[in-house]
Amino acid sequence: MTTIIYETKGRAREYCELAANLYRGCGHGCTYCYAPLAIRTSRDDFCQPRVRDGVMYKFEKDAIELRDKGETRPILLSFTTDPYQPLDVETQLTRKAIKILHQNKLKVSILTKGGRRSERDFDLLSEHPELSEYGTTLVFTDEAWREKIEPRAAPTVERIESLKKAYGLGIFTYVSLEPVWFPEQTLQLIDLTHEFVDLFKVGKLNYNKQQHKVDWKAFKAGVIRKLNEYNSKYYIKDDLKKY
Template identity: 45%
Template sequence: MRVVYETKGKAREYFELAVNLYSGCTHGCTYCYAPQVAHKSKLEFQNVQPRVDLLKNLELDCAELEKAGETRHILMSFLTDPYQPLPGCVSITGKAIHTMKTHGLNVAILSKAGDCCDLDLMTNADWFGQTLTFDNPHDSRKYEPNAANPLWRVGSLRVAHNAGIQTFASCEPIINPTQTLNLIEQSAEFVDRFLVGKWNYDKRADLIDWAKVANRIIERLDKLGKSYYIKKDLAAYIGHPEGMRVEAK
């Protein structure tokens, strides 16, 4: 594969295939691990550029995946956001989705941009997701300064759900457990699956009682009757080191 890749580690708990449309991301999230992966400073990482020959290479990869009978979803994106505030951003993402669907492949979107521009290109076999971290816009601006307002993200999930697209919320990282619980309540009606993970790479995370957090979130999700996956790093605190997956009854 040229641009589509098999994920590893923590990312693989979400989706097994992914593609990054851009090098870098403008959101500037303080908790982001991607600059380290890219061997760039956080400031350098915010200098976003479309990947060279992305669409041409994606076409070649998708043709091979179609021939192989691939059915797994291809996520956009782990190391960037598919909706960057750049000229032509929406058209690049739309063209990427069109390419995948032309080859009969399944698409997944994960964003913090609050956009849902390309839902008309997606089907009910696809997934549309938003990262939900804070319900307080002030806290969101502090930790993820250039990402969309939390209310916009929640709103885009509602729009996608109403359009017949499967929806998921990535509640990771959990920085303020109370706000995460609030977001679950606010979005449960139109989110099909919740993916939940702890706060990593920050010493302040050591001050949080993760077993208590995990149990509170599971209790809330069970009460709401939602499907969810608790990632390994959080589930380990309650005796599930391989993660915890529950389907709605």
């Protein structure tokens, strides 16, 4: 039975059915983050990330097990942490994980707010584009709000530039438009990125009082209309789809 690479449950399965978190916690400090609640820890503790015990040994063992089973689903890095948070600059665990997955002919799906930090591994992703996906989370066009809500994540402009570079290297790209804080900014983000994004994944905002300030029915209609205008491929998550 795998220990680091795991089957996701509930809403998480809409993004990826397999995932791995190499770190416990995340240094980005995003105020909307659900992960502290999910792993039952305080926000202060969560924002002081650390490497999980024996993580790379267990990760490689899991990868071999999945290879031997003929696994073809992509493995997401990551759900409850960020694979390119500042700590990864020191440890480079994400690079090691990508190499292990590719060596075992397993697919990797990156989801990050790390921006330029993630470009370090574009050589690996572009070497095996058939086994690689690169995605970033985009929330704000207003940098003042980004600094307030996502204080130690990469600036939005930097994330967009990294996304564009990945696309130019032939890597499959996607954008997670979730959480949605200000619907008008989310729509602007589509305008800014649609030319180099292979897939948009659109959700809403949960577990935050800001969610009650948004007309989700109107947003859903507006975001679908815009994505269709650009002939973009997209996925509407269930929690938004119901409106």
